[in-house]
Amino acid sequence: MNSTVHDSLPCGIEYAALPLPKRHVVSFCLRVFAGAVDDPEEKLGLAKLVGETIDKGTERHTGRELSDAYDAIGASIDIGVGRETTTISCTVLPDHFERAVELTAEMLRTPTFPQEMFSVNVDLAQQELIALQDDPQSLADKIITRQSYGSVLGRYPLGEEATLARIKQDDLSEFWHNYYCGGRTIFSVAGAVEVSCATDTIEKHFAGFGQAEKQGRSPHPFDFNASATHQTKDLEQQQISLCWPGAEVTHSDFPAQRVMLGILSGGMSGRLFTEVREKQGLVYWVGAWNDTPRGGSLIFLGASTTPQRCDKTYATLLREVDRLADDVTQMELDRAITGILAARETRGDATRSQCMELINDLFFFGRPIPAEEKDEKIKAVGIGDIRSFFAKYPRDRISVVTLGPRALGQSDES
Amino acid sequence: MNNPYTMHKLDNGLQIVIEKMPDVRSAAAGFLVRTGARDEVAPQAGVSHFLEHMMFKGTAKRGWRDITIALDDLGSQYNAFTSEDRTVYYGWVRKADLEKQIEILADMLRSTLPGEEFDMEKNVVLEEIAMAKDSLEHIAFDFVQEKVFAGHPLAWPVLGYEKTVQDLSRDTMWDYFKKRYTPDNIVLVVSGQVDPAAIIDLAEKYCGSWKPGNEETRRTPPEIKGGIDSCCIDRFNQQILILTLPAVCSTDRLVESASAVATILGGDNSRFFWNIVQAGVSTRAGAYLMDYSDYGAMLLYGACQPENAEKLLDAIRRESKRICEDGVQEEEVDRVKNRRRTSLALESETPYHRLTHLMDDIEYRGGPRTVEQMLADVDAVSVQTVREYLERYPLDAAGHLASVGPRAWPTES
Numbered sequence: 001m002n003s004t005v006h007d008s009l010p011c012g013i014e015y016a017a018l019p020l021p022k023r024h025v026v027s028f029c030l031r032v033f034a035g036a037v038d039d040p041e042e043k044l045g046l047a048k049l050v051g052e053t054i055d056k057g058t059e060r061h062t063g064r065e066l067s068d069a070y071d072a073i074g075a076s077i078d079i080g081v082g083r084e085t086t087t088i089s090c091t092v093l094p095d096h097f098e099r100a101v102e103l104t105a106e107m108l109r110t111p112t113f114p115q116e117m118f119s120v121n122v123d124l125a126q127q128e129l130i131a132l133q134d135d136p137q138s139l140a141d142k143i144i145t146r147q148s149y150g151s152v153l154g155r156y157p158l159g160e161e162a163t164l165a166r167i168k169q170d171d172l173s174e175f176w177h178n179y180y181c182g183g184r185t186i187f188s189v190a191g192a193v194e195v196s197c198a199t200d201t202i203e204k205h206f207a208g209f210g211q212a213e214k215q216g217r218s219p220h221p222f223d224f225n226a227s228a229t230h231q232t233k234d235l236e237q238q239q240i241s242l243c244w245p246g247a248e249v250t251h252s253d254f255p256a257q258r259v260m261l262g263i264l265s266g267g268m269s270g271r272l273f274t275e276v277r278e279k280q281g282l283v284y285w286v287g288a289w290n291d292t293p294r295g296g297s298l299i300f301l302g303a304s305t306t307p308q309r310c311d312k313t314y315a316t317l318l319r320e321v322d323r324l325a326d327d328v329t330q331m332e333l334d335r336a337i338t339g340i341l342a343a344r345e346t347r348g349d350a351t352r353s354q355c356m357e358l359i360n361d362l363f364f365f366g367r368p369i370p371a372e373e374k375d376e377k378i379k380a381v382g383i384g385d386i387r388s389f390f391a392k393y394p395r396d397r398i399s400v401v402t403l404g405p406r407a408l409g410q411s412d413e414s
Numbered sequence: 415m416n417n418p419y420t421m422h423k424l425d426n427g428l429q430i431v432i433e434k435m436p437d438v439r440s441a442a443a444g445f446l447v448r449t450g451a452r453d454e455v456a457p458q459a460g461v462s463h464f465l466e467h468m469m470f471k472g473t474a475k476r477g478w479r480d481i482t483i484a485l486d487d488l489g490s491q492y493n494a495f496t497s498e499d500r501t502v503y504y505g506w507v508r509k510a511d512l513e514k515q516i517e518i519l520a521d522m523l524r525s526t527l528p529g530e531e532f533d534m535e536k537n538v539v540l541e542e543i544a545m546a547k548d549s550l551e552h553i554a555f556d557f558v559q560e561k562v563f564a565g566h567p568l569a570w571p572v573l574g575y576e577k578t579v580q581d582l583s584r585d586t587m588w589d590y591f592k593k594r595y596t597p598d599n600i601v602l603v604v605s606g607q608v609d610p611a612a613i614i615d616l617a618e619k620y621c622g623s624w625k626p627g628n629e630e631t632r633r634t635p636p637e638i639k640g641g642i643d644s645c646c647i648d649r650f651n652q653q654i655l656i657l658t659l660p661a662v663c664s665t666d667r668l669v670e671s672a673s674a675v676a677t678i679l680g681g682d683n684s685r686f687f688w689n690i691v692q693a694g695v696s697t698r699a700g701a702y703l704m705d706y707s708d709y710g711a712m713l714l715y716g717a718c719q720p721e722n723a724e725k726l727l728d729a730i731r732r733e734s735k736r737i738c739e740d741g742v743q744e745e746e747v748d749r750v751k752n753r754r755r756t757s758l759a760l761e762s763e764t765p766y767h768r769l770t771h772l773m774d775d776i777e778y779r780g781g782p783r784t785v786e787q788m789l790a791d792v793d794a795v796s797v798q799t800v801r802e803y804l805e806r807y808p809l810d811a812a813g814h815l816a817s818v819g820p821r822a823w824p825t826e827s
Contacts, residue, residue, distance in 0.1 A: 346491060349440050
C-alpha cells in the first residue's frame, strides 16, 4: 500500500515523503533547478562551480567545520551538478535527521563562497578537464552529448577552459541568488521518519529560502543534430557511441522504450551482448541506454573495441536495432519486463533507492508515481508496442561519435 | 542480538553460510570459490579470470544461451568477479526466485568449458585487457603490484597478460578448474528472508554430488619491496603517484585501526582532501588499505598534472609524517566511527550488500560477523589503538614509490 505524501510547503519546497518505519535510516534528497542549462553562454561551468563551492563555507561555519558537523552525526552528503539540476543527497540515522536537514539548509541558504576556495575549485575544474582526456568513455560521452543536443542541453557541466577562466567569485553569489530558492527546490525523503516530523523539519529550516513560487519547471527544448564525428586519439580501443531521439519520460511511449532497451541490453541474454560479444567476441563492453532530460530523450548504443573490429561492431549494433521490430519474440519481451519489475522490487529494499525514485518522480512528473502504476504500464507493453515504437522513433537520423586511432570504414575486418 | 547465522558443511566439504533478514523482500545467493590470480603459475597468468568468463559458457544441462536466458528470466541482478584470491558468482533476486537462482549458479559451477566457445571468449578477454590499457588508473595499480610484489604470484595482473591469455589452452584451463573448483574450496553464501533448513536442503540437492578434491591451497605471504619505479607513458595527461607501505593483514586485531588511519588520511573530509586536493595540488588523493588474510599494504595515492608531481609527493609525505609524529585527534576517530555506523545501517538493508560483507568476512576475517559485531569492532578503535598501529606500521617510512604517467620521474638515482 502506497503511503507517500506529496505537497508543497509555505517556503515553496515541493516534497514527497515515504515513511518506512521498519528501516534504520532516513534518506533525503533535494534537487534545485539550477544546472548547466542555466550557465551564461560565456561562463559555462558556473553552476558546477557553485555546487562545488557551496559547501566550502557558510555565514556560521567554514567548509571544514561544516564537513565536521555532518561527520559528527555520521551523515555523508553528496552534491552533484548536472544538466538541469543540482542534486544534494544525504543518508543518516533517524535521530540525526533534523540536524542533517538543518546543516543542509544552512549550506544552501547562507553560502559565502570564500575567495580561496573559489580559486582552488576553478583550478581543480581546469585540472579535471585535462584529466577527462585520460578517460576515453567519458570523453566520447561529452563529444556526442554536445553534438546531439546542441548548445544548451549539450553542455558539459564542468565547463570549458576558456569559460572557466572568465568566472569571478561574484558570479557564484549572483548565480546562487538567482537560482537557489524554495520555489526551485524539490525534496524527497524516505525511511524511518514520520511525515509530519519530516515536513515540520523542512519548513522550520527552509522558511524564507528565497522566492516561494514555483520556478524552473519548464523543460529546455532541443533540436536533435544528426551527424558523425571521429576524433583521432592514441588508444588501444576505439570508442563507438551513437544515438537517436526517443520518447520523453512522461510520454505514453516511454514504457515501450524501457522494455525495448531491456531487450537490447537488459542482461547477458540481451541482443547486443549476445550478438556483439558472445557470438562474435568483438567487445568486452557493449550497451544500450537512454538519456532523459525533461522534454525529450535520446537512445544510446555504445561499445569499445580494438580498431580492426570497429566497423564490424558498428555494423552489428545497427543491424540489431534494425531487425528488432521485425523479429522480437514474446519470450524476449517477457524477460525484459521481468527484469524491470524485479529490479524495482529488489532495489526497493534500499531506503536510498526509494528516495531517489521519489525525487525523480517529482522531477519528471511533478508527483510521486505509485510503484503499482509504473509496473502496470510496463506489464502492458506488447510486441505491437515495440513495433510501433520503432515506427515512431526510427533510427533513420543518427548521431555518431568514434574516438580512437581510426575512423569508421578503415578497419581491417569487416 | 541472537546470532542470525546458520553454518553448515556438506559431506563433500562445501561450506554454507546463511543469514536471515526478516524485513526484506529480496534474497541473494553467491558462490565464493577460493581461487584467484595468486593461485596461478606465471605462464598461466589470467587463467582464473578467463575461467570465470567460461563459467557462463555451458554445462551438461545448459548451453551458454540457456544460462543467460535462465538468469534473465528471473530478473536476477547477477554477475561474477575475480580477484587475487577469490572468484565470486552471485545473483540478487526476488525471494520467491531464490531456489532457481541457486540451481542455476550451482549448474554453472559444473561447467563443461565447451571447446567451441573457448576461442571466442578468449577474444572477449583480450578486449578486456585492451580496455584496461586505456585506463591510467588500471595501469598504475597493476604496475604497483608488479613492482611491490615482484617474484610473487601477486605481481601479475588478475586479467593476465595478452600473451599468457593468448597462449592458454582449454586443456590447461580444465586442469586448473578440476583442481580449484572442488566443493571443499567453495562456500555458498545466502542472505535474505530465507528458511535456513530449506537452503541446506537445496545445497545438498544441487551441490551434494560434487566430488571432493585433494588439492591443497599453498599460499605464501609476499614480501613488500621498497624502492622507486616509474613508468612513462606519454599518451596520458595525468601523473599518478602511489606510495605503498606495509600494513596489517585482515585478521590482525589492529585492522580496524588501520582502516581508520586510511579514512582519516584519505577518505571524505580527510587530511588529504583538505590539505592536498583543496590546496589545488591534485584532483584526487586518497589512502587505501589492501588487507588480505596473510598480508596487508597501505597505498597512499594521488593524481595530478605532471608538473605538480613533486608537490604531490611532498604533500603525501608531509601528511604521513605528521600523522606518525602527532597521531590523530579524538574527534577524527569519532568522525570515522559515526560515518561507519550510518554506512553499516544502510548496507544492512539489502541482501546483496550483506552477501558481499559476509563473503569478505568469511574470506578475510575468519568467519561472518553480524552488523553489531562489525560496529563493536569499529567502536574499539581509539586514539591509542591508532597510535599503536602507527608505531607498528609507520607511514613515514620510505616504502615503495610508483609514478605512472607522461613524466619519467622520479628515478632512483
